[in-house]
Amino acid sequence: MEHREILRVGRVRKAFGGISAVDDCSLSVSPQSVTGLIGPNGAGKSTLFNLVAGLYQPDEGEIWFNETRIDGRPPFEIVHLGLTKTWQIPHELRNMTVLENLVLAAKHNAGEHLLNLFVRPGQVHRDEKMWRARAREILKLTQLDALANEHAKGLSGGQKKLLELARALMTDPTLVLLDEPVAGVNPTLAANLMDLIEKLRQGGRTFFLIEHDMNVVMNRCDRVIVMHQGRTIADGTPASVKANPLVIDSYLGG
16 A cells, blocks of 8 residues: 555634534545544534535645645536545435436536537547446446436435445546445445445545444444544544544543
8 A cells, every 4th residue: 555645634624603513633544545534423524524525615724635735626626636425315316317327427528518419419429328338337336237227216225325336436536435335224235335345445446434333444444533523533543543542432432
């Protein structure tokens, strides 16, 4: 594994109506790792993810991705740089098919621009064909290929989580932020999803995930970062974090 950081958050602050959600938070993520972010409800984890993804702008501090400063950039630019995010509650396009959900997520698609339909119809057709083929590859990888033509609203909760990951992969990301990827997912599907994440990590991708399931965090993450009251209070191997008195007192309990 390389030693440089793929993501670096430096002294970031974000307040809403005078209440600090993220307060002088600093952390980093190593390339080709699975890094867990844990902490009690209200610790600022989801707000931090939204800051990294460009959905919020920090009041102070810096966020760097692959040596590029990204705080203040719009989300679409950050996605084009290779960083994408999934949602704790899936945001599927309910009345579109599973395949269409993926094709729509592709970046650099000529069909995104209305003018191309008239001036570059051939390119639009070639892009559509290419992205549909790529979508089918990803659906096979995520074991959703049998559901390609089903409407997304008909999927189970676990399948919607897989669809979230599949749509993220359509953007060809280097780093994926996963917000509670196994929450509400049955144990078998959760294990399959984490196996897939490990396979993708071995293929070169990096994952930074918020998760409350301690079995997932302690057995599937290379490293664990703990947030409390908007800032980082611990950072290390799962074993060292689990044994940290500050973490036990503020989060794990007893």
